[in-house]
Amino acid sequence: MLKINQKVVDEIYRHAVKESPLEACGYLAGSDNTVFKNYAMTNIDKSTDHFTMDINEQFMVIKKAKNEGLKIIAVYHSHPNSPARLSEEDRRLANDPGISYVIVSIAENKLDIKSFKLKNRIFKEEKLKIIAGNAEYDSAKRNRRRVAGICAATARIRELK
Numbered sequence: 001m002l003k004i005n006q007k008v009v010d011e012i013y014r015h016a017v018k019e020s021p022l023e024a025c026g027y028l029a030g031s032d033n034t035v036f037k038n039y040a041m042t043n044i045d046k047s048t049d050h051f052t053m054d055i056n057e058q059f060m061v062i063k064k065a066k067n068e069g070l071k072i073i074a075v076y077h078s079h080p081n082s083p084a085r086l087s088e089e090d091r092r093l094a095n096d097p098g099i100s101y102v103i104v105s106i107a108e109n110k111l112d113i114k115s116f117k118l119k120n121r122i123f124k125e126e127k128l129k130i131i132a133g134n135a136e137y138d139s140a141k142r143n144r145r146r147v148a149g150i151c152a153a154t155a156r157i158r159e160l161k
């Protein structure tokens with residue numbers, strides 16, 4: 001199951017609408033199976049039916065997420081003119097069983113979002129739960145501060161030795 005913060009879902013829809021009629025793409029970051037943040041990426045294909053991410057931007061965003069104490073847990077892209085289903089090309093290009101593939105559709109003025117995951121080389125739709133607020137993101141931030149505190153303390157002890 002993938003859980004996504006309502007605020008993030010709204011951001012993804014906004015991104016999809018903004019890029020339409022071109023496909024929008026990006027990363028979803030969080031911890032465990034819960035998404036707290038989206039990173040809008042450039043679709044260098046500038047296409048209405050496929051996308052490619054910019055490799056330098058990918059490195060930058062992965063680093064940024066790491067610095068914010070978050071992990072990349074999904075890739076998302078929009079289908080401006082088709083349903084929230086994996087296309088043949090999506091299936092061909094997606095090959096990482098460790099992440100979720102989220103598709104948002106804004107076709108026919110309807111909003112839809114679905115998530116898929118590779119299991120034994122077969123794509124399965126996974127349950128997607130939209131959660132309210134960002135309390136869990138705050139707790140992730142607190143946890144990160146705590147870890148940073150421990151690291152600083154360890155360094156200080158090393159200094160004193």
Ligand SMILES: [Zn+2]
Binds near residue numbers: 079086087
């Ligand atoms: Zn697609």
